[in-house]
Amino acid sequence: SATTPSQCPFPHSTCPHNVPTFSRCPLQVYVTNPDGSPAPRVTVQADGFQGQVSTQRDGTARLVLNMPANKDSVPITVRTAQAGLPPERQASRQMTAEAYRSQAGSGNYLHLAVAATELQPGDNLAVNFHLKTSNNDVRNSVPFFTYLIMTKGRILRAGRQRHEAGQSLVTMTLPVTAELIPSFRIVAYYYVLPGEIVADSVWVDVKDTCMGSLVVKGAMEADNRVHEPGTPMRLRIEGDHKAHVGLVAVDKGVFVLNKKNKLTQTRVWDTVERSDIGCTAGSGRDNVGVFADAGLSLATSVKVTTPQRSEVQCPQPAKRKRRSLALAEYKGTKAAEYSDKLERKCCEDGMKDNPMGHSCERRSEYIQEGESCVRAFLDCCRYIKAKRDRQNLSPSTGLARSHEDDDPFLEDSDIVSRTLFPESWLWQVSPTPNPHVSPTPGLCVATPYEITVMKQFFIDLRLPYSVVRNEQVEIRAILYNYWLCDLLVTVQVRVELVYNPDLCSPSTPKRRFQQVVRIKAESSRTVPFVIVPLKLGQLDVEVKASVRDQYVGDGVKKKLRVVPEGMRLEKTVKIVELDPQNKGVKGVQEEQVKAADLSDIVPNTESETKVSIQGNPVSIMVEKAIDGAKLKHLIVTPSGCGEQNMISMTPTVIAVHYLDNTGQWENFGIDRRAGAIELIKKGYTQQLAFRKPDSSYAAFINRPSSTWLTAYVVKVFAMARKLTDIEHGEICGPIKWLILNKQKPDGVFQEDAPVIHKEMVGGYQGAEPEVSLTAFVLIALEEARDTCKDHVNSLDDSINKAAGFLARRYEQLARPYTVALASYALALAGKLQSERILMRFSKGGASWEERNAHTYNIEGTSYALLALVQMKKSKLAGPVVRWLAQQNYYGGGYGSTQVGHGCFKRQEEPGDITVNQRMDRACEPGVDFGGTWGQWGQLWGHWGQWGQWAYWGQWGHWGQWGQWDDGENGDIRDVGDNGDNGDTGDIRDVGDNGDIGDTGDNRGNGDIRDVGDNGDTGGQ
Secondary structure, eight states: OOOEEEOOSSSSOSOOOOOTTOOEEEEEEEEEOTTSOBOOSOEEEETTSOOEEEOOTTSEEEEEEEOOSSOSEEEEEEEEOOTTSOGGGOOEEEEEEEOOBOGGGOOOEEEEEEOOSEEOTTOEEEEEEEEEOSOHHHHHHOOEEEEEEEETTEEEEEEEEEOOTTOSEEEEEEEOOGGGOSEEEEEEEEEETTTEEEEEEEEEEEOOOOSSOEEEEESSGGGGSOBOTTOOOOEEEEEOTTOEEEEOOOOGGGGSSOOTTOOOHHHHHHHHHTTOOOOSSBOOSBHHHHHHHTTOOOOOTTSOOOOOOOOSSOOOOOOOOOOOOGGGSOSOTTGGGOOSHHHHHHHHHHTSOOTTOOOHHHHHTTOOSOHHHHHHHHHHHHHHHHHHHHHHOOOOBOOOOTTSTTOOSOOGGGOOEEOOOOOTTOOEEEEOOSOOSOSOOOOOOOOOOOOOBOOSEEEEEEOOSOEETTOOEEEEEEEEEOOOSOTTOEEEEEEEEOOOTTEESSOOSSSOEEEEEEEETTEEEEEEEEEEEOSSEEEEEEEEEEETTSSOEEEEEEEEEEEOSSEEEEEEEEEEEEOHHHHSBTTBBOOEEEOOOOTTSOTTOOOEEEEEEEOOOHHHHHHTOSOGGGGGGGOOOOOSSHHHHHHHHHHHHHHHHHHHHHTOHHHHOTTHHHHHHHHHHHHHHHHGGGBOTTSOBOSSTTSOOOHHHHHHHHHHHHHHTTTSOOOTHHHHHHHHHIIIIIBOTTSOBOOSSOOSOGGGGGGGTTSSHHHHHHHHHHHHHHHTHHHHTTTOTTHHHHHHHHHHHHHHHHTTOOOHHHHHHHHHHHHHTTOOOOSHHHHHTSBTTTBOOOTTOHHHHHHHHHHHHHHHHHTTOHHHHHHHHHHHHHTTOOOOSTTOHHHHHHHHHGGGSOSOOOOOOOOOOEEEOOOOTTSSEEEOOEEEOOTTEEEEEEEEEEEEOGGGHHHHOOSSSOOOOOOOOTTSTTOOOOBOSOSGGGOTTTTOOOTTOOOOOSOOGGGOOSOO
16 A cells, blocks of 8 residues: 655654765654554655665664755655555655754854664663864864753753864763653753854654563463353463553454554553654754754853743644545456556446446447457456356255254254453453562553454354334344365355344244355355344344354344334423522422323334433523533534625634633534634635725625624624734724714614615614614624724714714613613613613513514523623623523524624623522422323422423424424524434424413423413413
């Protein structure tokens, strides 16, 4: 296979920064297979240089290149030269070796050289110190070289190597100990008056072995033999004193396709080396670079100092993209026989399936590429047809005469089926009892002890992960015959599918289904069975086989997972606030939940009822009211027109702000933040395409400019400016257009070109439009005030005029949504003196609702909460927070742009909402099966606790979706993979128009809100 060279574990080669007078440069290359594993015995060479070398067992190779003189930099290209691979499949890698720059051009140099590529503990390493200078006084004045030995991010040893006057080469012998595993650096320097430091460094690899000892082997010689399944054996483990030894048995077949995730000592040390504070594999650009690249901080009195380093990790270069091998792979051994491209293509076409069932000869009549193509087509078509025919031959079948004494097959009762198939990732931990060596050797992974387990004849039963009840499925039993007899001799094998009453199969209680098949030595045979599972759960599937005239057989019993038809649904039927002090009787609050309608449930399936109670204080709920893991659907790629682009950009901006402010990126995926920022940048760039010369915006550049869309762009860009670079002109320009073109003298903003996508406007549509639009624009101006206060001279005056208009109309407003929006705008401008009118339009002091507008009610209530927080009315804000938390709103969906913006905006407001922290509670659920309503015991607790009832585990048919989406716009959220029967996600808040307490319409079994005291459903 093709190989991929890369540099490991450092981003640069071990070739130091070359000096003009040195003629040789050592270069280390690391070569891997496409799966990431080391590639041994691969020939590599450097373009333009003589000589080839082969990689060692660990995939590394060391090249010594003769460098040209008097060049500041030399490009080096290393490529594989593996025999049997065409040039286009050889891998390559490039780098540039740069010349070392002596301090002030003095011409003084030091070069460290080591000969070994990989050492082992116990070896002695010869380290050569080469001193090169054109000044003999310098060569004679250097009394010693100072060296540091660094490993695993710390200085292990420091010393001096004596240098005699006139010497150009000094050699030091360094013993390699276990402390130097997995690699180490040698940094050396000498000092020249009046203030020059000449330095060099080199990185040395050590074989990845344990610092301690751990050996696994058979306890006795007999334990090293070939074992049969089920036979016991003993292991002998030799390790360090008081060490904990974990044992795991892994089938080697797990690593056939990929070995790069195999736990080895090398992988342990690779993890350690990723924390290395060094940045290159040796040397540096100059004397300061030598110390900096080695991860050292240098401070001297001669003004030679390394730059300050704030990051632990070094900057990593972009990784080379793996070259796709799909086009280079052969279609099969037959196609490989043809070297001509056309003939190979004709051969591959001949081996493709023909759904019409036409013969090879008939298909060849349509070929127009010539006789050579026809011959290749027919050759490969007949070849693959013969293969298919042999596989499709029906096995000879017959009923075994088990009652006859001369039955040549093994009795069924004598075959013991294998049923234990443990997972290969489970470990068994055992402490070593006897004292041995040091208790501080670190983590050690022993060399695997291989145990050969096999039978001369056995069955491999292949079952799917899961099947659907009452659906036909084919299972396969693969018979393996490893007898080392004449390959021309075949054996007869009787295969039996054991009867199970929970399966519809050819086997019956009175007549077992058996087949007799022939298998050659050293071969295998697949025997299919067709079954229909009749029950749910884990059903036993057992297959037995025995060889004719031999006392040999095998049996396998495995569990088949059977799932119901349809799909799994979850319905939230009630969410209620537990406040026994105010809503209970004598400190006891009782809630009743109506039994779920199971009329559409799949027959013979069970439903489950789940009660969840959240007892967090509201102050915690406000800070992390939304689980970051449930916001993944908001990170989307912006696209479309000027309106659609903002619709898709907004959720990403508010989600990133929310996750930043609540510190929940760990739940969402820390590595996904960078991708989200890139999407914001993309949305910002795309939106500029819809900006007109006067800085206004419209859905399309040829449409009239929209007041609302332009203000909305200001709002979102002002939020996004905290996350990415956005020029202030892109925010302040639209503000100038709004003030100069769309604001009337009395402060009101007018709309002359409404947006196309009405759903993005939210509850503003028809909600006392002059006030709503002016309040919306005022909020945008306030949110951009810090950015544009020095760039828009009339900004403060415009804000005051708009706030004055809202203040004059405030007491005349008639809709809760408009009151909430205007209140927030006035609160931002510092013009809202009292919350009296705002609270008058609330519903129980907790929500601002309008009939049949659930999503817009969330938006309006969010604006009201923001207004209360802005006014620092924390006590009034508590019930509002609880109401919003009950809605389980996670953003997204049709018509939800402004809802999400308002709901998440709370996270950016300063201040906390203080509530009672006492959380004493007791809960006793119960069910009364005698009445129409299920009685759920008694629930005690203080306010701030939330009880949620959910019926889940129902299996509904696809045709039943409409039954739960019978309301206005029921949100279906977190639906999982519909192809996975049983793993469908939560479906909540469906049929919102069916809210009990508002319309009395209980069609949707939606959220039951506004529950009155003592179970009064408030107007049902």
